[in-house]
Amino acid sequence: MLEELKKRVYEANMLLPKYGLVTFTWGNVSEIDRETGYFAIKPSGVDYEKLRPEDMVIVDLDGKVVEGHYNPSSDTPTHVELYKAFSNIGGIVHTHSPWATSWAQAGRGIPCYGTTHADYLYGTVPCVRNLTKEELKAYEVNTGVLIAEAFQTNDYEAMPAVLCKNHGPFTWGKDGLEAVHNAVVLEEVAKMGARCEMINPKVGPAPQELMDKHYYRKHGENAYYGQ
Amino acid sequence: MLEELKKRVYEANMLLPKYGLVTFTWGNVSEIDRETGYFAIKPSGVDYEKLRPEDMVIVDLDGKVVEGHYNPSSDTPTHVELYKAFSNIGGIVHTHSPWATSWAQAGRGIPCYGTTHADYLYGTVPCVRNLTKEELKAYEVNTGVLIAEAFQTNDYEAMPAVLCKNHGPFTWGKDGLEAVHNAVVLEEVAKMGARCEMINPKVGPAPQELMDKHYYRKHGENAYYGQ
Amino acid sequence: MLEELKKRVYEANMLLPKYGLVTFTWGNVSEIDRETGYFAIKPSGVDYEKLRPEDMVIVDLDGKVVEGHYNPSSDTPTHVELYKAFSNIGGIVHTHSPWATSWAQAGRGIPCYGTTHADYLYGTVPCVRNLTKEELKAYEVNTGVLIAEAFQTNDYEAMPAVLCKNHGPFTWGKDGLEAVHNAVVLEEVAKMGARCEMINPKVGPAPQELMDKHYYRKHGENAYYGQ
Amino acid sequence: MLEELKKRVYEANMLLPKYGLVTFTWGNVSEIDRETGYFAIKPSGVDYEKLRPEDMVIVDLDGKVVEGHYNPSSDTPTHVELYKAFSNIGGIVHTHSPWATSWAQAGRGIPCYGTTHADYLYGTVPCVRNLTKEELKAYEVNTGVLIAEAFQTNDYEAMPAVLCKNHGPFTWGKDGLEAVHNAVVLEEVAKMGARCEMINPKVGPAPQELMDKHYYRKHGENAYYGQ
Numbered sequence: 003m004l005e006e007l008k009k010r011v012y013e014a015n016m017l018l019p020k021y022g023l024v025t026f027t028w029g030n031v032s033e034i035d036r037e038t039g040y041f042a043i044k045p046s047g048v049d050y051e052k053l054r055p056e057d058m059v060i061v062d063l064d065g066k067v068v069e070g071h072y073n074p075s076s077d078t079p080t081h082v083e084l085y086k087a088f089s090n091i092g093g094i095v096h097t098h099s100p101w102a103t104s105w106a107q108a109g110r111g112i113p114c115y116g117t118t119h120a121d122y123l124y125g126t127v128p129c130v131r132n133l134t135k136e137e138l139k140a141y142e143v144n145t146g147v148l149i150a151e152a153f154q155t156n157d158y159e160a161m162p163a164v165l166c167k168n169h170g171p172f173t174w175g176k177d178g179l180e181a182v183h184n185a186v187v188l189e190e191v192a193k194m195g196a197r198c199e200m201i202n203p204k205v206g207p208a209p210q211e212l213m214d215k216h217y218y219r220k221h222g223e224n225a226y227y228g229q
Numbered sequence: 230m231l232e233e234l235k236k237r238v239y240e241a242n243m244l245l246p247k248y249g250l251v252t253f254t255w256g257n258v259s260e261i262d263r264e265t266g267y268f269a270i271k272p273s274g275v276d277y278e279k280l281r282p283e284d285m286v287i288v289d290l291d292g293k294v295v296e297g298h299y300n301p302s303s304d305t306p307t308h309v310e311l312y313k314a315f316s317n318i319g320g321i322v323h324t325h326s327p328w329a330t331s332w333a334q335a336g337r338g339i340p341c342y343g344t345t346h347a348d349y350l351y352g353t354v355p356c357v358r359n360l361t362k363e364e365l366k367a368y369e370v371n372t373g374v375l376i377a378e379a380f381q382t383n384d385y386e387a388m389p390a391v392l393c394k395n396h397g398p399f400t401w402g403k404d405g406l407e408a409v410h411n412a413v414v415l416e417e418v419a420k421m422g423a424r425c426e427m428i429n430p431k432v433g434p435a436p437q438e439l440m441d442k443h444y445y446r447k448h449g450e451n452a453y454y455g456q
Numbered sequence: 457m458l459e460e461l462k463k464r465v466y467e468a469n470m471l472l473p474k475y476g477l478v479t480f481t482w483g484n485v486s487e488i489d490r491e492t493g494y495f496a497i498k499p500s501g502v503d504y505e506k507l508r509p510e511d512m513v514i515v516d517l518d519g520k521v522v523e524g525h526y527n528p529s530s531d532t533p534t535h536v537e538l539y540k541a542f543s544n545i546g547g548i549v550h551t552h553s554p555w556a557t558s559w560a561q562a563g564r565g566i567p568c569y570g571t572t573h574a575d576y577l578y579g580t581v582p583c584v585r586n587l588t589k590e591e592l593k594a595y596e597v598n599t600g601v602l603i604a605e606a607f608q609t610n611d612y613e614a615m616p617a618v619l620c621k622n623h624g625p626f627t628w629g630k631d632g633l634e635a636v637h638n639a640v641v642l643e644e645v646a647k648m649g650a651r652c653e654m655i656n657p658k659v660g661p662a663p664q665e666l667m668d669k670h671y672y673r674k675h676g677e678n679a680y681y682g683q
Numbered sequence: 684m685l686e687e688l689k690k691r692v693y694e695a696n697m698l699l700p701k702y703g704l705v706t707f708t709w710g711n712v713s714e715i716d717r718e719t720g721y722f723a724i725k726p727s728g729v730d731y732e733k734l735r736p737e738d739m740v741i742v743d744l745d746g747k748v749v750e751g752h753y754n755p756s757s758d759t760p761t762h763v764e765l766y767k768a769f770s771n772i773g774g775i776v777h778t779h780s781p782w783a784t785s786w787a788q789a790g791r792g793i794p795c796y797g798t799t800h801a802d803y804l805y806g807t808v809p810c811v812r813n814l815t816k817e818e819l820k821a822y823e824v825n826t827g828v829l830i831a832e833a834f835q836t837n838d839y840e841a842m843p844a845v846l847c848k849n850h851g852p853f854t855w856g857k858d859g860l861e862a863v864h865n866a867v868v869l870e871e872v873a874k875m876g877a878r879c880e881m882i883n884p885k886v887g888p889a890p891q892e893l894m895d896k897h898y899y900r901k902h903g904e905n906a907y908y909g910q
Contacts, residue, residue: 025871026864028799047909076900076908098799104875107796108883115334116395118255118325135892141900168797168889183253190252194331196882201423202335208395211362219303219368227303228274342561343622345482345552410480417479421558428650429562435622438589446530446595454530455501569788570849572709572779637707644706648785655877656789662849665816673757673822681757682728 004042004060004069007035011042012055014178018097019050021186029097030075032061033178034085036092039063043081045072076142083146084174088158093178095185098170101192102185105129106165112191113207115198119191120208120216122184124160127191128152132167145169160217163188231269231287231296234262238269239282241405245324246277248413256324257302259288260405261312263319266290270308272299303369310373311401315385320405322412325397328419332356333392339418340434342425346418347435347443349411351387354418355379359394372396387444390415458496458514458523461489465496466509468632472551473504475640483551484529486515487632488539490546493517497535499526530596537600538628542612547632549639552624555646556639559583560619566645567661569652573645574662574670576638578614581645582606586621599623614671617642685723685741685750688716692723693736695859699778700731702867710778711756713742714859715766717773720744724762726753757823764827765855769839774859776866779851782873783866786810787846793872794888796879800872801889801897803865805841808872809833813848826850841898844869 014031018024027047034041042058059070065082067074075081081094097103105112105127112127114120130152137144149164149172162184163173173184198205207213220227241258245251254274261268269285286297292309294301302308308321324330332339332354339354341347357379364371376391376399389411390400400411425432434440447454468485472478481501488495496512513524519536521528529535535548551557559566559581566581568574584606591598603618603626616638617627627638652659661667674681695712699705708728715722723739740751746763748755756762762775778784786793786808793808795801811833818825830845830853843865844854854865879886888894901908 025867045910073910098871100871100875101878103797103799104878105882107875107879107889108886110883116330117397118330132890132893138892138896141896168893170798186252190325190327194327194334196878197328197331197423198334200427200881201332202337205335208334209359211365212359212395215365215368229272229300343557344624345557413479417552417554421554421561424555424558424650425561427654428559429564432562435561436586438592439586439622442592442595456499456527570784571851572784640706644779644781648781648788651782651785651877652788654881655786656791659789662788663813665819666813666849669819669822683726683754 003035003038004040005055007033007040007042008058008060009055011044011058011178012053014093014095014182015044015053016050017179017182018095018185021182021189023097023099023185023189024050025098029095029099030077031093031095031178031182032075032078032081033093033181040068041081041085043074043078045070046075048072077145079140079142080146080149080172083143083150084172087146087150088153088174090159090176091162091174091181092176093181094172094174095178095181096170096172097185099185099189099192101196102165102171102188103169104196105192106170107168109167111165112195114213115195115205116208117212117216118187118194120213121220122187123163123191124157124213124217126207127161127163127165127188128156129165129167160221230262230265231267232282234260234267234269235285235287236282238271238285238405239280241320241322241409242271242280243277244406244409245322245412248409248416250324250326250412250416251277252325256322256326257304258320258322258405258409259302259305259308260320260408267295268308268312270301270305272297273302275299304372306367306369307373307376307399310370310377311399314373314377315380315401317386317403318389318401318408319403320408321399321401322405322408323397323399324412326412326416326419328423329392329398329415330396331423332419333397334395336394338392339422341440342422342432343435344439344443345414345421347440348447349414350390350418351384351440351444353434354388354390354392354415355383356392356394387448457489458494459509461487461494461496462512462514463509465498465512465632466507468547468549468636469498469507470504471633471636472549472639475636475643477551477553477639477643478504479552483549483553484531485547485549485632485636486529486532486535487547494522495535495539497528497532499524500529502526531599533594533596534600534603534626537597537604538626541600541604542607542628544613544630545616545628545635546630547635548626548628549632549635550624550626551639553639553643553646555650556619556625556642557623558650559646560624561622563621565619566642566649568667569649569659570662571666571670572641572648574667575674576641577617577645578611578667578671580661581615581617581619581642582610583619583621614675684716684719685721686736688714688721688723689739689741690736692725692739692859693734695774695776695863696725696734697731698860698863699776699866702863702870704778704780704866704870705731706779710776710780711758712774712776712859712863713756713762714774714862721749722762722766724755724759726751727756729753758826760821760823761827761830761853764824764831765853768827768831769834769855771840771857772843772855772862773857774855774862776854776859776862777851778866780866780870780873782877783846783852783869784850785877786873787851788849790848792846793876795894796876796886797889798893798897799868799875801894802901803868804844804872805838805894805898807888808842808844808846808869809837810846810848841902
């Protein structure tokens, strides 16, 4: 079972360079097996070009390494917190993808300017505040705690993405592949949102009814997109 | 005959990722056989990497599936309305191509800033308004109806492209290939128009006589471009 | 000899898609043999993917086709005028490359903001005015005439590039390859110039002495760049 | 030993086109052997497509060619000055990479807007002033002298990058590979910094404590990133 999980997480990780979301080692994907509470994650600082399925590290929800010959991603404690807080998710992605990171650096959430956004992300993608000096002492844990707090008033299933101020994005989904899919969507939406504001500096968000129409065309019991 | 049509539509669809106009499944091409009134269109939500000619779906002008093992694109009713309204067109493309979509999100038509635009698109590319809440109930049908209305005062043959506010572009042409060609032109023109405004925020449209010269160099009885 | 010229011009043309300077057929390269006064040029509207060396068209300085089974580029009369006006050039390129065309659409010359520009282009890349209605009657000829006029006060060897307002760039050089090289330089310089103004809207041109230093590092009798 | 050095420097040079940092011959990498004081550097103006390991030129710290059948990069005197001033570095890169060069042309240092920057570059990337007319007489030497001066108040190990006004970037590292790595980081940071200001024109630098956290996560005795 763990071999299958490692293979899946390896393949999801390899999609990050394929979709242009990472430079060097600046990203990671994990996926959890909810029965055992174990998740597989990319090892820290290992080049994508050299990565192999057997290099994935197995970690439990206390953040302890269960199996693996490498250190897990330094962001592992953030993944732990998110898996604990968001009980229905199965995969998490972190990247420094250029457009989403530019919004994070700008300290702004991404308004919903159109249907590409509304198809997958319901409302404004939130941008969480900086950690305090005190919170920075447990940086990776508190990054996860802060994101979880931000979703007390957001539905993490309808908004599977967040920006961390001056840092970059996290996305999630029902498994690693869906989390990667959402990371690609976020980057595309971040790009088009920035250009849209350049073309019309006074632009406002798309009408609520259009956002509803598109979101529920793809999600929920009345969805009719796809096969 | 239907096999030939499916093959042509498959090939036209595969040009969308080739020209960088689609991410994931965010686009579709159809082409109609005017004698039977049947058109072939991409199935809904099927990955381009897995698409095969036999997956194309045959639909009639009532929007009913004539042949196919998949659901047709969720945008099929829009294609139906456009084929009914624009009697001389043979192919339609819808994408979320990033630059054209950025203009659509910005709610602005694309002014004609130069000859690249004038060579294929006569005048400002129109951006149609949002649908009302009432109209959204039949979203895809009314998207087509709204576009058709906008072309009561535009020549759909001289302007084979439109933007739908907060959504994205549709283009058309005498067949699927020409519709894809116009989708590429539109994306290029959208990119250069946005950059042109960045370089000179006070820029105005190209002179009418230059637009005429270039458009009629490629179209109509006095055309002299090409072989 | 003509076969050799056709082959050279074919190869120079194929560099345009390689360097991302053309979409579809929006560009052409020619090269002249000054002894015979014949030049070879891309045929009009023929896809780069299908182009072959034998498709190049041989034209004389009256604009008459000497040899070839295709029509020459519709821009041929512009090439003729430039070869007649600029006696030391051997190759000419026209493209709609996106950044240079964005400046042309904006109606602005490109200031020299740095050494990348100064290494090849001495001073501001000029942007020539629109043709009048009267001049548009002989559009392609007068485009060449207008460019030639603009270089009465510019040194065409030190500034082997020009923008035509609302249209796009022409570049030239001692042969087709050098003209393509200058087209790539122009596109790069156009891109960096636009971004530089975005980063610092109050930026001014590079100091004259730095421009001189870099230009003469690569050109003239005291050049010391290269082998 | 020199053969090994040439091979390493050749491979580091070939990463420049791989990472999209150079057009034509606009860049060079060198690496020094501190025991002999010899360094290998790319030959001047030789195409990357034709470059071979044996084409690298061996130069000493007086700037004299020790071995090689080509002229060394025209920037060689700048490399000499930097190797003399920064005793702990082993490799240097110069490019005209588009985003970093756009900041250099704009005459602005790059503020630290986020953790991608802070992970490798501690603080604002400095932009050094233009050389005076007098200094331009020994252009390449004085470029190095000026950079060295700027680092009297900067730690060249914590800030392995600099912009030269109206010119472009230099980066360095413990060897050629690390210098290339820093050149890629700089380009990415320059791109995201410019876009970040476009998204939020009033953005300020990231908090000092976050910069410290990220920099020391990867550097110094308490580093815990990687294997």
